Amino acid sequence: MKWIALQGLKGGVGTTTAVAHLGEACHRQGRPVLLLDLSPGNLLRVYLGMPWEVRRGLVPALTSGTPWYQAAYRSATGVRFIPFGVESHPPAEQDYSRAVLRQWFRQIRREAEELQLPAQTLCIVDCPALGPGEELLLQDLVELHLLVVNPDPGCFASLRQREPLPAAQVLINRLHAESRLECDLQDMLLASPTTRVLPVTIQQDAHVPESLAWKQTVFQAAPASQAAQDFALLASWVLSQLREVEHVS
Amino acid sequence: MSLETLRPWPAPLWWLLGQLFRLPVPWQQQAAMYRWWRTWFPHVDILHPRLLDVLRIPLQALWLLLVIPPQARKPWPKVGAWLRRLEQATLGVLVRIFSTENPGPVAKRLHRVMRNMVEHPLWDQRWFRWPMLLLGLAGAVLVVTVPYELETQLWMLLALLLAALLIRRIPGRMPTLVLMAISLLASTRYLWWRYTTTLNWDDSLDLVLGLILVAVETYAWLVLLLGYVQTAWPLQREPVPLPEDESLWPSVDVYIPTYNEPLHVLKPTVLAAQQMDWPTDKLNVYILDDGKREEIRRFAEEVGVQYLDRPDNRHAKAGNLNHALTKTRGEFIAIFDCDHIPTRSFLQTSMGWFFKDRKLALVQTPHHFFSPDPFERNLGTFGQVPNENELFYGLVQDGNDLWNATFFCGSCAVLRRGPLEEVGGIAVETVTEDAHTALKMHRLGYRSAYLSQPQAAGLATESLSAHVGQRIRWARGMTQIFRIDNPMLGKGLNPVQRLCYSNAMLHFLYGIPRLVFLTAPLAFLLLHAYFIHASAVAIVLYVVPHIFHANLTNSRIQGKYRHSFWAEVYETALAWYIARPTTVALIDPGKGSFNVTAKGGLVEKEHFDWTISRPYLVVLLLNLLGVAFGLWRLQAGDPREIPTVIITLLWTLYNLLILGAVLAVAAEARQVRVNHRVGLDVPVTLILPGQHRVQTRTVDVSEGGIGVELPEKNLLSPGQKLQITLFHGTRPHVFPVVVANVFGHRAGLRFDRLDVEQEEALIHCTFSRADAWLDRDRNRKADNPVESLGEIFSTGLRGYGALLRHVFPLLAEKLPVLERVRHLLWQMLPRHPEYNERMYP
Numbered sequence A: 001m002k003w004i005a006l007q008g009l010k011g012g013v014g015t016t017t018a019v020a021h022l023g024e025a026c027h028r029q030g031r032p033v034l035l036l037d038l039s040p041g042n043l044l045r046v047y048l049g050m051p052w053e054v055r056r057g058l059v060p061a062l063t064s065g066t067p068w069y070q071a072a073y074r075s076a077t078g079v080r081f082i083p084f085g086v087e088s089h090p091p092a093e094q095d096y097s098r099a100v101l102r103q104w105f106r107q108i109r110r111e112a113e114e115l116q117l118p119a120q121t122l123c124i125v126d127c128p129a130l131g132p133g134e135e136l137l138l139q140d141l142v143e144l145h146l147l148v149v150n151p152d153p154g155c156f157a158s159l160r161q162r163e164p165l166p167a168a169q170v171l172i173n174r175l176h177a178e179s180r181l182e183c184d185l186q187d188m189l190l191a192s193p194t195t196r197v198l199p200v201t202i203q204q205d206a207h208v209p210e211s212l213a214w215k216q217t218v219f220q221a222a223p224a225s226q227a228a229q230d231f232a233l234l235a236s237w238v239l240s241q242l243r244e245v246e247h248v249s
Numbered sequence B: 001m002s003l004e005t006l007r008p009w010p011a012p013l014w015w016l017l018g019q020l021f022r023l024p025v026p027w028q029q030q031a032a033m034y035r036w037w038r039t040w041f042p043h044v045d046i047l048h049p050r051l052l053d054v055l056r057i058p059l060q061a062l063w064l065l066l067v068i069p070p071q072a073r074k075p076w077p078k079v080g081a082w083l084r085r086l087e088q089a090t091l092g093v094l095v096r097i098f099s100t101e102n103p104g105p106v107a108k109r110l111h112r113v114m115r116n117m118v119e120h121p122l123w124d125q126r127w128f129r130w131p132m133l134l135l136g137l138a139g140a141v142l143v144v145t146v147p148y149e150l151e152t153q154l155w156m157l158l159a160l161l162l163a164a165l166l167i168r169r170i171p172g173r174m175p176t177l178v179l180m181a182i183s184l185l186a187s188t189r190y191l192w193w194r195y196t197t198t199l200n201w202d203d204s205l206d207l208v209l210g211l212i213l214v215a216v217e218t219y220a221w222l223v224l225l226l227g228y229v230q231t232a233w234p235l236q237r238e239p240v241p242l243p244e245d246e247s248l249w250p251s252v253d254v255y256i257p258t259y260n261e262p263l264h265v266l267k268p269t270v271l272a273a274q275q276m277d278w279p280t281d282k283l284n285v286y287i288l289d290d291g292k293r294e295e296i297r298r299f300a301e302e303v304g305v306q307y308l309d310r311p312d313n314r315h316a317k318a319g320n321l322n323h324a325l326t327k328t329r330g331e332f333i334a335i336f337d338c339d340h341i342p343t344r345s346f347l348q349t350s351m352g353w354f355f356k357d358r359k360l361a362l363v364q365t366p367h368h369f370f371s372p373d374p375f376e377r378n379l380g381t382f383g384q385v386p387n388e389n390e391l392f393y394g395l396v397q398d399g400n401d402l403w404n405a406t407f408f409c410g411s412c413a414v415l416r417r418g419p420l421e422e423v424g425g426i427a428v429e430t431v432t433e434d435a436h437t438a439l440k441m442h443r444l445g446y447r448s449a450y451l452s453q454p455q456a457a458g459l460a461t462e463s464l465s466a467h468v469g470q471r472i473r474w475a476r477g478m479t480q481i482f483r484i485d486n487p488m489l490g491k492g493l494n495p496v497q498r499l500c501y502s503n504a505m506l507h508f509l510y511g512i513p514r515l516v517f518l519t520a521p522l523a524f525l526l527l528h529a530y531f532i533h534a535s536a537v538a539i540v541l542y543v544v545p546h547i548f549h550a551n552l553t554n555s556r557i558q559g560k561y562r563h564s565f566w567a568e569v570y571e572t573a574l575a576w577y578i579a580r581p582t583t584v585a586l587i588d589p590g591k592g593s594f595n596v597t598a599k600g601g602l603v604e605k606e607h608f609d610w611t612i613s614r615p616y617l618v619v620l621l622l623n624l625l626g627v628a629f630g631l632w633r634l635q636a637g638d639p640r641e642i643p644t645v646i647i648t649l650l651w652t653l654y655n656l657l658i659l660g661a662v663l664a665v666a667a668e669a670r671q672v673r674v675n676h677r678v679g680l681d682v683p684v685t686l687i688l689p690g691q692h693r694v695q696t697r698t699v700d701v702s703e704g705g706i707g708v709e710l711p712e713k714n715l716l717s718p719g720q721k722l723q724i725t726l727f728h729g730t731r732p733h734v735f736p737v738v739v740a741n742v743f744g745h746r747a748g749l750r751f752d753r754l755d756v757e758q759e760e761a762l763i764h765c766t767f768s769r770a771d772a773w774l775d776r777d778r779n780r781k782a783d784n785p786v787e788s789l790g791e792i793f794s795t796g797l798r799g800y801g802a803l804l805r806h807v808f809p810l811l812a813e814k815l816p817v818l819e820r821v822r823h824l825l826w827q828m829l830p831r832h833p834e835y836n837e838r839m840y841p
């Protein structure tokens, strides 16, 4: 069982989108997946078509003492996932602190080995965006940690300020190919010696929010879209990368 | 994994059945039933019934019941399998013995013994080497000259035939050499026989005709021999990497000579040349404009390249280049005709050898064409049958390279300035200045190299007459060199270089020989001259091995670059036109004038080029007359002559076939576009209104537009404006386009006013990509002599069809109707069942 975490450099860069689509794409390529939502926004489930009313999920289970894996669902296309869930009495913000989330994750990772999941299941974790001055949430706990950024000057500057980030591999999302600025920023990131940037970039595509409005991924709502191709490519890259990790270990 | 590929079954019939009998038929069974149906009724699509199926189905059913018993699927399955197994076994043994790739233990020992023999020090002793060589030669002479009874000759024929057929299946170079040896023996023996026994010294007409034919056959034999020498061992040189330190890289001047070609032809070349991977301060691009056009000057200024013109236009292209040579001072000169677009990797690939070999003066790369030449266009063979050029660039130059005899072809090459200046710049004495310049450099002891990977591509000549004009120029020029600077004479060349150059020149003398071959059988059929004084059986027994082995061997050597028998078509089509200029040049090399090849024009209307084809029409009529006479001779002539008449008739029929193909060349097909579409398969993103992006692949590009595949049919509509993204490495480039047309899953997009920067980017993403021309012959089949003959046959038929259509326009009007009737009848005919596994719709 391999674990990948995705975390946004800031809010709204498309982390949750990337997790849902990466999961769906891997699933389509024949690799069983389990998606885990660790971000209090609880939005991952929307891409997987879960109705609003259902409040169950990881956190309600953990706090009420029931086994967390009983909060696992399967989407219409067969992707397994665990939503974050909604607590009946939501605690104050800092209760979902970095330390708490990490502790939960350790428990989950340990217990997941016991579960009856298909062999070779790939687990993908959606993390809340990086706070100011924070380190990557799960950097020492997963095989692959992707840092999602947008190719805009803000992200670029904040990335530069945080360098070096040895544990992270940077995934560029929402590239507007027609923008000279964004292409130049991408080139600069690719050329940077301290930052590892994925060779796969996800382009801006209006099919993404539209699919979300249908509570689907682009693979169902717009299979011919650029986003679908980009995410499929991303999945291939991730899978090949993991094979390399296996090879080394 | 995915569920949506199982589409619902579109089955009106099953649906009907289901409706009638209220049967829910599961789709697997529907599929099985459907497959069964397609096997036995391959021409009736039950899912889309047509009116005439009412007739087709019973006809086919009758046919199946009465004519095709179910067991008769594969006749003689046992014997076939048995033969195949025998063949495989024999081959396996042979391959194991001869193969150099992974030899077995026996083969290894054999190779060792052979190597010991070949490398034995005795060979270095004169007293041993020369006698042994003479011994070998004596053996060959014996084989060639010993007279056999016809029966013995027959046995020899069969033995050689079988040997060649087996050897040809063994991969490697050694078997090729053996095939060459067999072929040479057979051909030489034939020629010997012709000289010694088949000339009738008693009859003057027979003798004169016989001597002409023998002379021509001797020429063919010589070209065959020299061709074998030239192509025995293609070097297949690999590029050499450049030194790490860029400061060592020399400066390169890029010359782009032009005379009257329009700007839109020149533009991509200049932009691509500018973008070649090379340090910018060491790369200078020059447009050498002999047209002295203001427009071109302005363009040069705009994109930042140098513009050179000169007061006069002496010596045409050669003079133009020489003038530039005095104005620039780069250490190396790269030359591109104005319509040869270089890839960005051109210099990186070709310059390395100059570092490795200080005496190297020239690196030549192929001329690759992305548009069909008139032959390919009119014959409809583009991308399927290798064109006329390919033999030369694919094989001959590569073969020359082994002997350090690669010559300069005027474009897509790099020259070292020093040697070039030493020979006085580009040669101006002949009209093929390129080859002559190389010859002069070789004479001074400089070397040349050939890289067979296409690193530039361009437009082929447009119209047939221009194409013919260009070939005339080559033929004339090469003959001129043969006269005024004969490679067999003079200083500085080694023997094989002399042979290679001579063959290149002799090759262009094929004009008269081809015409003789086309008309020779008529001498017998019309004039009743026995120009080959021998019995029909003897002729067959000697000619068959000669022709058979020559074709078999050439098919093996050249198959990738020239399909069997196509040389005949290409050469015959040009024979008449180059016969005169070469003969004139042979007598007086100074006569005649130079003509520039027109490019970028358009054949506006389908028509028949009567001027070009006139001589062939005359020959055609003569041949038809010959056939008539032949038939009459069969009827009324001496019965003892019948075998001879039949042989001559067969020869005439073959000639008629070739003539048909030549006529097909003359039927000029209409060209639709000014901008040539170049097949290109790369990812492209369509940016639709509201930032919707769809990724697909391109089909083709041209300077003015791009064709893309559509994942959904109604994605685009004509007139719609959008943007597309193409990639140059990881870097995306966006271009504004307008949808020009939509056909189903294809759309043609027109670029919407690109600025200079965008045009540069477009060239970058398309023509000048380093891998642009790598898979040029991707979907082409290998040579198969029998299939090739079939190709020529159908091409010939089309040629005659075109001729009839243009002679009788009335017929042409009726033709569609006739075609429809034929099609209808054809569709009605019962079919052989198709035992095919993949039969889902």
Ligand SMILES: Nc1ncnc2c1ncn2[C@@H]1O[C@H](COP(=O)(O)OP(=O)(O)OP(=O)(O)O)[C@@H](O)[C@H]1O
Binding pocket: A008, A010, A011, A012, A013, A014, A015, A016, A017, A018, A039, A041, A043, A128, A129, A173, A174, A175, A202, A203, A204, A205, A206, A207, A208, A209, A210, A212, A227
């Ligand atoms: N490649 C894309 N093209 C177009 N829209 C995108 C793309 N990726 C994400 N979006 C849109 O951006 C919005 C934010 O995405 P998402 O919720 O995945 O971001 P996030 O980083 O998870 O946000 P948060 O930090 O709040 O968790 C969504 O509306 C999504 O549809």
Ligand SMILES: [Mg+2]
Binding pocket: A015, A016, A017, A039, A041, A043
């Ligand atoms: Mg999120």
